[in-house]
Amino acid sequence: MTPIVIELAGEPQGKGRPRFVRSTGHAYTPAATRSYETTLRLAAQEVMAGRIPIDGPIDVEVLACMPIPASWSMIKRSGAIQGKIKPTSRPDVDNLVKMLDAFNEIVWRDDKAGSVVPGGENLQREAMPARRGEAAA
Numbered sequence: 001m002t003p004i005v006i007e008l009a010g011e012p013q014g015k016g017r018p019r020f021v022r023s024t025g026h027a028y029t030p031a032a033t034r035s036y037e038t039t040l041r042l043a044a045q046e047v048m049a050g051r052i053p054i055d056g057p058i059d060v061e062v063l064a065c066m067p068i069p070a071s072w073s074m075i076k077r078s079g080a081i082q083g084k085i086k087p088t089s090r091p092d093v094d095n096l097v098k099m100l101d102a103f104n105e106i107v108w109r110d111d112k113a114g115s116v117v118p119g120g121e122n123l124q125r126e127a128m129p130a131r132r133g134e135a136a137a
Contacts, residue, residue, distance in 0.1 A: 004047060004048070004107060005047070006040075006043050006044050006047050006103075006107070007043070008039065008040060008043050011066070011067055012064040012065070012066065012091065012096060013032070013033070013036045013091060013099065014090065014091025014092060014094075014095025014096050014098065014099065015033055015091075015095045015098035015099050015101075016029070016030040016032060016033040016095075017030075018030075036099065036102075037099065037101070037102040038102075040099060040102035040103070041102045041103070041106060044102070044103050044106045044107050045106055047107075048106055048107060053105055053106060053107060053108050053109050054107065054108045054109065055108070055109045058108060060100065062096060062097065062100070064096050066087035066089060068080045068081070069089075
C-alpha cells in the first residue's frame with residue numbers, strides 16, 4: 001500500500017485536557033484543541049481526496065518538529081539541529097498521539113486499528129530551527 005503523508009505547517013499541538021463548567025459539571029474540549037483538530041481533519045481530507053477510509057490494521061508514524069527556543073545558546077541550538085539534543089518541552093508524546101483522533105473516519109475507520117507506540121520508533125520529536133522572521137517558542 002502507498003504511504004499516506006499528511007503534513008501540517010506550524011508548531012505541533014497536543015490534545016488539551018477537557019474543561020468543566022462548575023455550575024453544571026458539563027465537560028467540553030478547549031477551543032484551541034477543537035481548532036487544531038479541525039485543521040488536521042482538513043489536511044487529511046485534502047490528502048485523501050475522496051478515498052474511502054482504511055479499514056483494517058495499519059502502522060502510523062508521527063514526526064513532530066518542535067521549534068528551538070530563541071533563548072538557547074548557539075552551541076545548544078546547533079546540538080538541537082544536529083539531533084544531539086531532543087525536545088523536552090510540551091506537548092508530550094501522549095497528547096500528540098491523541099490528536100490522531102482527528103483522522104477517524106477520514107484516513108481510517110477507527111484509530112483502534114493503528115499501531116503507534118508513544119515514545120517508540122514510530123513517533124519522533126525533532127528540533128526545528130525557526131525560519132527567518134518567525135519567533136520560536
